[in-house]
Amino acid sequence: MNFDFHYAWSIVPALLEGVVVTLEATLTGMVIAIAGGLTLAIARLSRAPALSGVAISYIEFFRLTPLLVQLFFIFYVLPSYGIRLSGFTCGVIGLGLYYSAYMSEVFRAAIESIPRGQWEAATALSYSRSAIWKRIILPQTPPIVIPILANYTIGMFKESALLATITVNELLGSALKEASVTFRYLETITLVGLLYGMMSIAASLAAQNLERYFARHR
Amino acid sequence: MPDTADSKAILDSVPCVEFRGVSKSYGSNQVLREFDLTVPAGQRLALIGRSGSGKTTLLRLLMTIERPDAGTINIDGEPLGWRSVDGKIVWREDDALRRVRRKIGMVFQHFNLFPHMTVLNNVIEAPTQVLGLSKREAADRADRLLSLVGMREKAEAWPRQLSGGQQQRVAIARALAMEPRIMLFDEITSALDPELVGEVLRVVRQIARDTGMTMLIVTHEMNFARDVADRVIFMSGGKIVEDGLPETVLGDPRQPETRSFLRSILER
Numbered sequence: 001m002n003f004d005f006h007y008a009w010s011i012v013p014a015l016l017e018g019v020v021v022t023l024e025a026t027l028t029g030m031v032i033a034i035a036g037g038l039t040l041a042i043a044r045l046s047r048a049p050a051l052s053g054v055a056i057s058y059i060e061f062f063r064l065t066p067l068l069v070q071l072f073f074i075f076y077v078l079p080s081y082g083i084r085l086s087g088f089t090c091g092v093i094g095l096g097l098y099y100s101a102y103m104s105e106v107f108r109a110a111i112e113s114i115p116r117g118q119w120e121a122a123t124a125l126s127y128s129r130s131a132i133w134k135r136i137i138l139p140q141t142p143p144i145v146i147p148i149l150a151n152y153t154i155g156m157f158k159e160s161a162l163l164a165t166i167t168v169n170e171l172l173g174s175a176l177k178e179a180s181v182t183f184r185y186l187e188t189i190t191l192v193g194l195l196y197g198m199m200s201i202a203a204s205l206a207a208q209n210l211e212r213y214f215a216r217h218r
Numbered sequence: 219m220p221d222t223a224d225s226k227a228i229l230d231s232v233p234c235v236e237f238r239g240v241s242k243s244y245g246s247n248q249v250l251r252e253f254d255l256t257v258p259a260g261q262r263l264a265l266i267g268r269s270g271s272g273k274t275t276l277l278r279l280l281m282t283i284e285r286p287d288a289g290t291i292n293i294d295g296e297p298l299g300w301r302s303v304d305g306k307i308v309w310r311e312d313d314a315l316r317r318v319r320r321k322i323g324m325v326f327q328h329f330n331l332f333p334h335m336t337v338l339n340n341v342i343e344a345p346t347q348v349l350g351l352s353k354r355e356a357a358d359r360a361d362r363l364l365s366l367v368g369m370r371e372k373a374e375a376w377p378r379q380l381s382g383g384q385q386q387r388v389a390i391a392r393a394l395a396m397e398p399r400i401m402l403f404d405e406i407t408s409a410l411d412p413e414l415v416g417e418v419l420r421v422v423r424q425i426a427r428d429t430g431m432t433m434l435i436v437t438h439e440m441n442f443a444r445d446v447a448d449r450v451i452f453m454s455g456g457k458i459v460e461d462g463l464p465e466t467v468l469g470d471p472r473q474p475e476t477r478s479f480l481r482s483i484l485e486r
Binding site: 131 | 310316319324328330334343389402
């Protein structure tokens with residue numbers, strides 16, 4: 001079987017539409033993961049044992065079960081309980097919940113790396129606990145969090161290919177749709193690999209620059 | 219007007235800071251044992267003693283960074299933290315505690331400036347966030363205080379660009395910006411290079427001279443303690459060993475333990 005460049009070129013527009021869906025899924029998923037991760041990290045560090053217990057259970061559960069199983073659960077099992085969501089919504093929620101567990105550990109490490117003295121100084125200035133979080137502790141975390149966040153975003157970008165299995169026409173899904181008609185898997189899957197690879201390389205270079213920037217500016 | 223005179227006398231007679239039977243342990247290490255101390259308003263009290271004698275813990279309890287295991291601490295007659303709720307004594311981080319705590323400011327051994335803010339914002343931040351001052355009022359106040367500590371030119375600098383002595387002077391301005399009535403100084407020169415100690419102590423001396431603030435000063439600088447304080451306490455093992463005028467405790471101590479401590483400081 002020879003690589004048909006004409007055919008390959010002809011499916012590029014369809015694949016680029018898939019790229020847009022992949023990027024949308026990754027960005028939305030990451031927003032959920034950041035919000036979820038931050039909430040989990042604060043819950044985990046809370047003085048209330050019940051709250052931190054719930055957070056730890058969540059983190060362990062989502063890290064110790066496969067993302068694909070979680071996606072299938074949301075997509076295939078929840079409808080039996082009357083929760084019917086589009087494949088894209090399920091996928092984004094799945095990615096978000098799964099990566100929340102990982103992001104929470106990043107936030108926790110960042111928060112714990114802030115010296116005790118910062119809490120003490122803020123207490124001595126009569127800040128309330130919530131104001132200490134908002135004004136003093138969390139604003140100091142981005143230089144530590146952002147480089148790692150960038151790497152997790154690349155990870156999520158790649159793993160979003162799993163959404164093809166729950167009917168989402170992201171990059172891999174749209175390619176499979178094309179190939180299922182023409183049976184030209186060589187061109188379609190090769191192109192998919194190239195597109196993921198090129199975007200990952202670009203993102204990874206950007207992540208390295210971010211890391212260097214924050215290493216200088218800490 | 220005898221009435222006002224009387225009520226003023228009553229106000230004055232309420233001690234500013236009061237420890238009653240305060241105990242504090244870290245694990246099995248008991249730092250304070252049923253500790254009693256009364257500090258009248260306006261007093262400059264220097265606390266001296268070996269490390270581990272409980273003097274820093276005293277300040278941290280007062281600042282509510284630590285909680286006592288037992289006993290009460292009163293500020294102007296108001297209890298700090300502990301409340302009786304349904305017959306149980308519980309620690310409450312509530313408005314009442316914050317109102318009392320607002321009277322107290324603290325300067326730390328390691329400065330603890332906020333690294334993500336400029337010098338100016340370090341000083342403005344709490345007055346706007348906690349006291350609700352306008353940015354303008356807070357900036358005016360900061361300007362005045364940064365001049366006082368000789369850091370006005372560095373208002374736009376970041377903490378990491380400053381020497382330890384400069385950082386500590388900013389930390390003093392930051393604490394003063396909350397206009398506390400009681401200032402706690404916790405070994406504020408211990409982390410400094412020797413040549414930077416003087417500039418920080420000069421600032422504290424000036425504040426002591428120009429204000430009526432109550433001050434609790436933990437220090438190893440005996441000359442400084444002698445100049446600034448009107449009362450010196452030597453602590454050991456979580457207890458007060460000697461308590462008196464600076465010239466007595468530092469110049470002619472009664473207790474052998476105080477004498478051996480002062481000798482060890484001088485031989486440094």
